[in-house]
Every structure is written in C-alpha cells, then in structure tokens.
Amino acid sequence: MTSRGSSGPAIEAIDLVKWFGKTVALDGVSFTVPRGSVFGVIGPNGAGKTTIMRALLDLIRLASGHATLLGTDSRNAGPELRRRIGFLPGELILEGRVTGRRLLRHYANISGPVHSGRVDDLAGRLGLDLDRTVRTLSKGNKQKLGIVQAFMHQPDLLVLDEPTSGLDPLMQQEFLALVSEARDAGQTVFLSSHVISEIQQAADEVAILRDGRIITVAGVESLRDTAIRHIRVSANGLSAAELNSRLVPLIGMGELDCRATATGAEATAVFSGAISPFVQAISTLSLTDLVVEEPELEESVLRLYSQPKARR
Numbered sequence: 001m002t003s004r005g006s007s008g009p010a011i012e013a014i015d016l017v018k019w020f021g022k023t024v025a026l027d028g029v030s031f032t033v034p035r036g037s038v039f040g041v042i043g044p045n046g047a048g049k050t051t052i053m054r055a056l057l058d059l060i061r062l063a064s065g066h067a068t069l070l071g072t073d074s075r076n077a078g079p080e081l082r083r084r085i086g087f088l089p090g091e092l093i094l095e096g097r098v099t100g101r102r103l104l105r106h107y108a109n110i111s112g113p114v115h116s117g118r119v120d121d122l123a124g125r126l127g128l129d130l131d132r133t134v135r136t137l138s139k140g141n142k143q144k145l146g147i148v149q150a151f152m153h154q155p156d157l158l159v160l161d162e163p164t165s166g167l168d169p170l171m172q173q174e175f176l177a178l179v180s181e182a183r184d185a186g187q188t189v190f191l192s193s194h195v196i197s198e199i200q201q202a203a204d205e206v207a208i209l210r211d212g213r214i215i216t217v218a219g220v221e222s223l224r225d226t227a228i229r230h231i232r233v234s235a236n237g238l239s240a241a242e243l244n245s246r247l248v249p250l251i252g253m254g255e256l257d258c259r260a261t262a263t264g265a266e267a268t269a270v271f272s273g274a275i276s277p278f279v280q281a282i283s284t285l286s287l288t289d290l291v292v293e294e295p296e297l298e299e300s301v302l303r304l305y306s307q308p309k310a311r312r
C-alpha cells in the first residue's frame with residue numbers, strides 16, 4: 001500500500017455533533033482514516049452516514065467538533081483541497097439536457113485535469129453511454145456517471161455515499177475493482193453502504209454506525225468472522241438426530257432445527273462465526289441442498305454490536 005501526499009491521516013473526524021431540530025444526527029462521532037486505505041461506514045437508514053459525509057465536506061454546519069481532510073481543516077477547504085477530493089453524493093440529481101460527456105467536461109473544469117482517455121475508460125468499464133442526455137439515463141446509469149465524475153481526476157481522497165446503489169451485481173464488482181485500484185495507487189477511499197458484503201470486499205476497516213454514534217471500528221476480517229448467516233442444509237441417508245449431533249458442537253451455531261425428510265434430514269440454523277468449520281462439518285454428507293444466505297446488515301452486525309440506545 002503506497003500513499004500519496006504528505007503524512008498524517010487522510011481524514012480525522014473529532015467529536016462531530018450535528019442536530020436537525022430535536023434530532024441528533026451525529027452524537028460525538030470520531031474516527032481516523034489512514035492514507036492509502038479504504039474505510040467503510042455501515043449503518044441502517046437514518047444512522048447518520050450521509051450527515052458524516054456532508055460534515056466532512058463542510059456542506060453542513062456542525063454544532064461542535066471538526067474534521068481535517070488531507071491535513072486541512074474542512075472548514076477552510078478552498079478550491080485546492082476540493083480538487084484533491086472526489087465526491088459522490090448519496091442523492092445524485094442529474095436532470096440536464098446535456099450529454100454525460102459534456103457534463104463530465106464541465107465537472108473537469110472544476111475538478112482539475114483529467115488524463116486523456118480516462119473518462120472513456122471508466123465509462124467503458126461501467127457500461128455507460130456518454131452520448132445520451134443525462135435526464136434520459138436510468139437511476140443506475142446516473143449513478144455510473146456520478147462514479148466516473150468522482151474517480152476521473154484520480155483524487156487523493158474519494159468520499160462515496162452509497163456508491164453501489166442502483167448498480168447491478170456485475171457493475172458492483174467493477175466498482176469494487178475501481179476502489180481496489182484506487183487504493184493500490186495510494187488514494188484513500190471513504191465509503192458508506194447498507195451492504196455488509198461489499199464493505200467486506202472493499203474496505204480495510206469498517207465503522208458501524210447507529211443512531212449517530214460509532215458503535216465500533218473493526219477490521220474486515222473480524223467482521224466477517226462474526227457475521228450472522230442463515231443456513232439450510234439437506235442431506236440423504238442420515239437421521240435428524242445424526243445431523244443435529246454433527247452441527248450442534250460448532251461454535252456460533254444458533255437456532256438449530258433439524259427435521260427428518262423423505263430421504264434423510266434437513267437443518268436450518270442461524271450461524272455466526274468462521275464459515276470453514278461449518279463447511280468441514282458437512283463436507284462428508286451426501287448433500288441434496290445447501291443455502292448460506294448473505295448476512296443482512298440489520299440482523300448480523302447490529303445484532304452483534306447492539307447496545308441500548310443512550311438516554312438523553
């Protein structure tokens with residue numbers, strides 16, 4: 001991992017507090033993002049992800065706290081700092097009659113130089129037609145245009161609010177490849193998501209946000225090992241009791257329910273923990289079906305890290 005620019009963290013947020021009327025959107029949020037890393041924020045709707053991003057970019061006024069981006073206090077951010085940042089807002093409104101290509105040319109006048117061929121390369125990878133007028137683009141294609149806009153000038157810091165929303169799975173993978181290339185080039189990426197799996201793939205560290213507070217900051221490996229998955233296993237030639245005795249000793253196995261089927265047994269369970277002992281435990285079975293569901297954010301991470309809401 002190489003990092004560009006001077007030393008010190010790419011982002012330092014210190015005790016950010018933001019109220020909207022009587023709602024506290026950020027309740028003392030602090031975190032540090034090392035340069036050249038990918039840092040994810042996950043949390044349910046209304047947790048405060050967008051508010052953090054807007055606060056970092058000085059698009060809203062905080063009640064207290066402050067942030068530095070690339071060593072500069074965000075409140076003093078001038079055009080020079082802005083050029084070093086690529087921002088994808090959560091709610092991208094693109095309604096103009098201009099083509100994507102013209103719009104990007106306009107953004108490039110603000111963001112600073114874009115290498116020749118870079119825009120076409122990004123658009124090609126994302127399958128985006130730059131010659132269509134932006135208001136005729138679907139939600140997903142508008143999102144792609146926003147991604148091109150954020151990445152095209154190869155900024156030192158990318159701030160991406162729910163970047164994969166509206167993208168199909170293939171394009172989500174392409175986006176993740178862009179993130180990993182950015183990190184390899186020493187850029188720093190700060191992104192938010194509802195989708196735990198994509199944060200796991202992309203990020204070095206993850207902050208889990210709820211009710212305007214960071215519950216924990218974890219490395220992705222530890223998050224992967226604690227994520228909850230729903231599983232269903234069906235196998236031939238063994239009884240429900242035999243299947244039960246094979247699965248019940250596994251660490252992290254919960255809500256295990258084994259039933260007899262016409263040809264063997266079926267088990268459903270909620271499993272939290274490293275997946276490989278589970279795979280080993282079933283490897284010698286004559287499987288007829290296996291479902292391991294992707295962990296849902298609400299259910300897995302928040303269940304694990306949940307704590308009572310602070311009383312005010």
Ligand SMILES: Nc1ncnc2c1ncn2[C@@H]1O[C@H](COP(=O)(O)OP(=O)(O)OP(=O)(O)O)[C@@H](O)[C@H]1O
Pocket residue numbers: 020021023024025043044045046047048049050051052090
């Ligand atoms: N402009 C605003 N006026 C009033 N309340 C707001 C405003 N913006 C955000 N909030 C409130 O602040 C809290 C945090 O909202 P925020 O949009 O940051 O959450 P989020 O984690 O980005 O959610 P989502 O995933 O739905 O985008 C919510 O309770 C939200 O209703």
